[in-house]
Amino acid sequence: MDERGEQRPVMPLEVSDLSYVAGGKILLNKLNFRLEGGVRTVILGPNGAGKSLLLRVCHGLLQPGSGNLSWAGRTPSQAGRDLAMVFQRTVLLRRTVSDNIAHTLGIMGVARQERSSRIDTALKEAGLSDLADHPARTLSGGEQQRLSIARARVLRPRVLLLDEPTSNLDPGATAAVEAMIRAADADGTRIIMTTHDILQARRLADEVLFLHKGRLLEHTVASKFFADPDTSEARRFLLGELLE
């Protein structure tokens, strides 16, 4: 939803010949894909496949070595506040829960008189209203991740990029975070997330990007990927085998 509560068109992402090289090693190797429609995209792959790196390049935190990436014809830096990122390791300021959200609103230049109502709404959606005045860094792992998502969503982004948002969380906390992701999706926010948790991918993915050693091996609808993957690497990954 936009600031007037109206549904916004989902932002398409087009990636062509995208590569990323560091220390002489090719970490992302000529990726080509296009994400369209209001679907939840899950980037799957074993450790070191390049999932988190791809997410950072999509957000603009890292610049690709070559190739193009555009959000509805705009570069990530031009897309600006339409993109929001939630990190695997939560980064919370040494402030209260509500002040963490207030800080984000302040950085983005949201008027002071508007901040209070937006903070209340964000905390309510995250189920953290009762903890508004608590120090953010003393929350449990699940609460911290919910605060991170609430803080990212308070900017009303059109795309929410989530890097392994439930790693190290227990099942209860994972369920609460997944509920927030579904709520954001239902709100018209494009969801792109990484995970190495196959069961989570089955629960959340509408489409899957499967990466291995920096190469995009599969880009397909989730039902097809989980039932009949095209590549032997994906098949072995789904069987729980350790890929080299």
Added chain:
Amino acid sequence: MSEVFSAVATAVELVVGLDPDLVEIVALSLKVSLSAVLIAAMVGLPLGAAVALVKFPGRRGAVILLNAAMGLPPVVVGLIVYLLLSRSGPLGEMGVLFTPTAMVIAQSILVMPIIAALTRQTISDLHEEYDEYLCSLGAGHLQRISTLLWDGRFRLLTGLLAGFGRASAEVGAVIIVGGNINHVTRVMTTTIALETSKGNLNLALALGIVLIILAASVNAAAVLIGDAASKRYG
């Protein structure tokens, strides 16, 4: 032995009775050291933050220099400030040698590297932690610096207290540039040195007691602030 006990008893009396000479010396000491910390903070805080955040050629050398400068020998600093402020020195026209101003200058030079180095470390650690988050918001330089300074405020305050501890306990520099003139530039440490050499242990011990209380208070404050911040903000 009884002389020592007698001196201690008299010293306690001087402290408890707020002896005018003692109060005057303590007041001047606090005025000089607090002024020095204030000036050093005005330079050291932005300098430390800049070294932590701005990439420039020779940055590593600057960090090493800042850290090394924390151990500047006070007598050498005193000597250099003396040469600068003496009548024939480049700043001799200011006419501040053997005044509290000269003592503030010397202590500022001693304290500034401590504040700058601790600020750099604090801001650098926080920056490493917050960098991706702030980048993801597209935060500008000023927004970054204000965020880091605010979130590091308790650790920075500890740095200021460390600077104050160094300034208030320092004797070598202030005795050279202040001259230890009675009722003008006599501070706790210089008075202790002088009175001890004269064999007048009463005042020396009384000032020693105040200095120890001050040092203990500063350290206690640093610990309490750190604990409170950690409890309040994690």
